[in-house]
Amino acid sequence: MPIRHKRSTSQYMYVEFVTSPAGPLLNTGFHFNVGNWPGHVETAGIKHGICDWLLSSDSLKDSSASEGIFLSIAHWYPPNTSCSYHIKGRIGEIVRLYFPSFRINRIESPILKYDGDCGESLTIYDSDHPDPARIIKTFCDTFSRPMEKVDFVSTSPSLYVQFDSKTGSYSGSSLYYWAHYDFFNNTRFGDPVPNTLCDEVMYAWKHPGGKIRSPMNSLIFKRTGGSDVRCQYKFVTDRRLYARAVIEVTSVSFKELPYNNNACTRCHEERVDKLVIWEEREKFQNNLACFCDNIPRAVRVISSADQMNLEMIVQGQHAITSYFKNPNPLFEASYEFAHGPLCGPITLGPSPDGELVFPYKKALAMAAGPMAAVPEHHYRREKCIWELKVAAQRDLWLNLEKARFGDRTCESAKIEVYLAGRLEPRFIMCPENISLARDLPILSAADLGALGPDQEPLPVLIQYTGDGQPGKNAFRLVWTELFHLPRNPDGSLASSLLQDGGCDFRCPGDTEVCIPRRLLCNGVDNCPNVTHISTMAQLTRHIEWNLEQLGLLHRAHAYKDLVLHDESPEICLRQELSELPYGKLILITLGLSLLLTLFVAILCRMCRGPGHAYHSRY
Template identity: 35%
Template sequence: MIQVEEHPFNTGSCDECWEGRLDKLIVWEPGSTNSTKAPLNSLTGGHCLCKNTNVLIASFTKSKPVARIVSSTESLFLELNVDGAHSASSYFKHPAPLFEAKYEFVHSPLCGPAVIPASTEGELHFPHLEALGYTEPPRSIRCIWEIRVNRDRDVWLHFDKVKFTTRECQDGRLEVFLPSRPDYPFLSICGHNVSSKDMPPLTSLDLTPSTSTGYLPQPSVKIQFIGTTTPARAAFKIAWTELFHLPRNPDGTLMTSKLTENGATSSPDGSGGGDCEFLCPGESGLCIPASLVCNGIVNCPAVGGRYNESLETGDEAPDVCRARTEAEDVNWLMISLGAGGGVLLAVASLLLVCRCCCCCCCNKRPDDEEDY
């Protein structure tokens, strides 16, 4: 992670940061751009910091703008570009620095993978068990995970088995950040409010930042854990499920006619396709694939996102799983009957063929043979 405290540059605006001979700082990850050369635009995911830094990646302390950029790879590059025509008069005759930057190493091996690819469901565990055998627990730790989500999907996070070392937030806290509001946590959990961890589903709009550039990053949600007192004693599990929205009729009712046996529904933009094989309870129109129903994990949030209610009314409800088990038993019975009938038919056909062969051999007379 790098934190840049900018000195106000002489020229340049945020909209023109990538263009022209403007004074600017460019920050990028070679692991993401596959090049050690500075990117020419934001389409590659680089950040351009100029006189009026984009407020989406900056927060302000007193009068100085501060940009905090967290890398998802092992290296982060920073390049300063100054227009030589006015550099001497604007900067180098003044003692004040052009900018100040601080960097910090975060996300130790105890945190596990930093970027988690998009998937229908998943789990995040802390501490990372594989690292406990070769990593000495530090005195403090900071983990930042980026959970990526498929486009046009909502996501529901559920916090389970959360344990902190103390009740104080300064000793350990979990925070959820959304791209639509990156400077303030959407949810913060400490030892004193660990029981209040139910949260509603996050919409696809929450997971996508508002940007005026042509670069559209992968929808995601970031989770941060900070521990300062024996962090290895803290432990938690975070499970998530991607959700699909069933389209609605013009009057606002759910378009249940689009719910088919194979889950082929129309998306809200009319492009078609979807994963609405199981409609979650309530009027939200949230759907999940049939493979997630009765798999031992709650994937359907109830109204308000309360976990306990989901156990009784959602995809893990006893009535739903009982009906699903009975349907599977009937399917296996039909498969068994069909397989048994096929075997009997094959045996009967084989016996008929053998009988015909025997009859042909018995009816052949010796005098029918020709003498040579």
């Protein structure tokens, strides 16, 4: 009768064999084998039958252990024995299996003699059952080499290990091993890129927005063989849906390494752990942002096209020691896609004046067609982000000329104006402050971030967030580039610098700005409205100079007490009369008179034709 294996509770065991004076009845004796066994080992799982186990992630968690363990058979077993270990994780997890100790010997005490190869084998399957098409590795007693401390990783939540013996054994398995296993969260935020370690793609039509972080599977820091760990997240959209990708980085938590001499001063060049955001522009990598240290607040990065990339780079020499089995995220961010067809072009200017109209008329025509019958509650919340470029040496004035909002709260519609390098908006316009939005202050070239007198400042970002239902919200935002009047050191105007044709009409008030002649009487207020903050003397100080430029100085006495702005009827009517093409009108009048004379002559000749000849004969 076989005796099952027994284990001691310490490193000592006392065994005593007792028989009668006559000896055993059959005189066959017995086989007794002694071997060592790792102490305090309990397999965390459910046992089925003699040696079939279900080792689940839940069982391991209940045991409060970080890794599970199972051992080779150390007692006798009959021929054709098969033992299985189904290592099963939760949905989204993967399994790692490795052998801290592994020895392969010849079968020493077989019960059934076997002369072929692979009398005993251990097979690892990337599956939840022994699938021959999903074999990761097979170890045989006759020709295999043991592989210690090598990771065998599944691609699904299950790994299946099976031990088979054709011979059986009196002394335990010829494949002697200690097997450790653990589970890793392999949750992805987008579509995994095949044949890469951790790359993902976020397509706008599948993942329109959400949160991302460094890979939750910290096993990636152990699988690069000492080379740098690179995980790239690509954000891809289609201009028919959106024109921009927006990433907001909320936290960066790379570990500080005291032995690393590379400081985080030049993020793009230094070999440090970092997070890089970039986009491809004309087949070159255009870096948008780089983070290699903790950030005090969230940073938003906006693409200029329909693709953007976020890449995490970890130096390989310390990836395992710093981040393997580290539960804390190395970075956290959120993303969204913005600027749909209703927003129109993403770039505006530079031009002396212009307008931004929402919704974009061409897109609105498509949205209002017969195929656009969408229930009101299905409309998404629209976000538009425009770049307004301004010419060098020019101030900027924005004027919300027209606005119609469906609701009266700022949650339903909001227009924000951001200046270069500023995290907070310079202006916020919404239904609650619509009256104040019509008298916005002038943004000087210095406010716009101009670095030099001949360099264009960085673009102004204008962002609209509101209901995406066509026709519910609409506005017209007008901009004007203003020429700031230059001054001499003594405070007088530098007239020599006003000869470039950009300063033909000085706006009323003490703003010291002017506009070119072509912006006069164009139906749009291009001069800022400062009547409520200026005195009459300030409002009328430039009347004579303006009249002289327009050729109306002889009427200065009539305009002495008037405030003349760029759309004043007194200027526009005179200008229209002065610009009439009198020479062309005279030529046209003479031409019409000649044609009329010829027509009358021909008509008279026709009337005097046949009838006149008949009367002359009689």
